[in-house]
Amino acid sequence: MRARRPPARGVRCPHAQTVWWGRDVSDSLRLTADDVLYTCLPLFHTDALNTHAHAMAVGASCVIGERFSATRYWERVAESGATAVCLLGAMVPMLLAQPASPADRAHRAWRGLSPATPGSAWEPFRERFGATLVDGFGSTETNLVIGATPGDQRPGYLGTERDGFSARVVDDLLDPVADGVAGELVVRSAHEFAFCTGYLGESGPGPTVWRRTGDRVVREGDGWFRFVDRIKDVIRWRGENVSL
Template sequence: MTVPGLVESAAERFGDRIFLRVGDVTRTYAETREAAATMAGALAARGCRPGDRIAALLSNRIELVDLVLGCAWLGAVVVPLNTGLRGRSLRQALDAARPRFLYAEAESAAHAAAAGHRGVVWPVGGEDVPRPGVAEAIAPAPVRPEDTAALLFTSGTTGSSRGVRCPGAQFVWWGRNVSDALRLTSDDVLFTCLPLFHTNALNTLAHAMTVGASCVVGGRFSASRYWSQVADARATAVYLLGAMVPMLLARPPGPDDRAHRAWRGLSPATPGPLWGPFRDRFGVTLVDGFGSTETNLVIGATPDEYRPGRMGTVREGFSARVVDETLGPVADGTPGELLVRSHHPYAFSTGYLGDPEPSPGSWRRTGDRVVREPDGWFRFVDRVKDVIRRRGENISSSEVESVVRSHPAVAEAAAFPVGSDLAEDEVMVAVVVRPGSALDPEDLARHCARELPAFAVPRFVETVPALPLTETGKVRKAVLRERGVTSRTWDRAAVTSGTASPRSTWTASAPRPGSPP
């Protein structure tokens, strides 16, 4: 139940099978074990010791995979940092992690220096950087399942990111749980272009090792090139995020849509109405589930049994409950916060950096509002912090977004609260117009009024060329909330009262200015 154990077991079972392709580098399982052992030797030769924290500011490249596996083999702690961090956010992460060493690309190394990092820096391409094959292989360290293998920082969409202590056993359980949910076998090829500094893509390596599949790691997500990359990888399974699905559907149909072998994809938080169109157009069945950096695949579906817009059912070895603000249980069909618990030792993280370790088997709060249906299927409602409170009612931003996206002129949408004169929230939506379409905000408001209760119909609408996203495709609603209502925002109340122009049509080819950064 450790990462070195997983690497060794996979090498013994699958030997000459292709495990990994990153850029121009291809490795078998046996070669991967040798790379981990010699990378660990190279790290040790440069003064790294078990327990040391070694940070990385690297994009999806073989050096990051080598560092992850080499650190695990040595018993060091890898700290993959978001390459988009700058200034204060980067300084906070470095101050929290306190790494002795940093492996970074040139631009990121400069940002780290400006943020105050004073430890040893290994620049990519440098002559003295640790790399596999240039040092003697060493035996794997006697790590325990509960020992921290990686320190992963959360996305920080609603506040400062926090470092999560991820033990080796957590990665092993990710491999077992997700490979089972996706029905992976040794014949599969997995493709991910999500960043390796987050748990989704990083755990793809464990999914492959569990069953002997191949894993292809692509570069940054591009909607225009995505399906050609999937075809080039000869992938049979893909990894998406809910925000990526509408981006792909918004593209004009093309010959690459079906010129690939992929037939299922893990895609958490995909809006229910998009499942059918996605499968019909691209031939890929989407599989949802609940998991986080702090937990594991606690709730999930499979390609054989799924429901659009539902996360799935509780998986074996875990428990889940839905509670109110006092942490008391709520009835099925009632929204509440999701609490989860693992019965597997160290399948969850051992807590946040600086916090005490949670008791084994304790309930973990997720910050997600969900509904448990009477038959045991779970539906995501919202992040607790994203709930909009208006006229005494709790409004799900996820539900508002789903209705707004169902308008034929809308490609993407994000709903969020803004203040009002009545000391409550008003509903605002930022909308990306579908290419070749025009959006009349009054028509959108009427569309919402047909599908939503009156208190949930957006008051404010503004079009933007693109939504502000994190590196993992999550909408940065804090950016939208901070920006709020501007002089370019359409106000339904002002139109109704006759104090504003009653109609303004927006098109994708000429987006309104003032989009968020």
């Protein structure tokens, strides 16, 4: 007998959540009005869906590519005039696996937002393509709660708490665990409507309530967070959390 797949749930995302996405990511990438931001991710993905907000927050330009192509990626980045790109961590090894090409450096992009980038790929990517990758933690339901900047990086880590957001690591009873111990990440925002207001047909938590993420992480003593794995019954496939 086949197991029935649970129905997808629509997320109620208020307009203010998009505004905060734009403010926080543009600050993390250090975007200015002179920048051009490029993404070729599908528009059902939070990163791509809010790319325009990242650009609008500082008056930058935004270019949305038709699709991801590992063989032509840097050519399309160059054609767009991009100075910053949006990737997923799974795309990074794909680009590194391509044969060396003059296009590898024939572009203006010098940094990129790339959640879930393998720590071992960070330096080879920068050396080959001339772009510094910036990691972070966020989801459709939340915002860029944890992140870094091009000038403050630690390969293999998500980053530290962003201004206006709080992150905590807890055990099964939701009690905080010590630094260096793996547990579930719970997050909270000090900004009203910076998180989703719940799911369609369900009442949502208040703006200051801790939100469970289902992600197992470790917080180091200096405040840097490292992703370990998913707690819930899902698999990670090319940067996406897929429900079983």
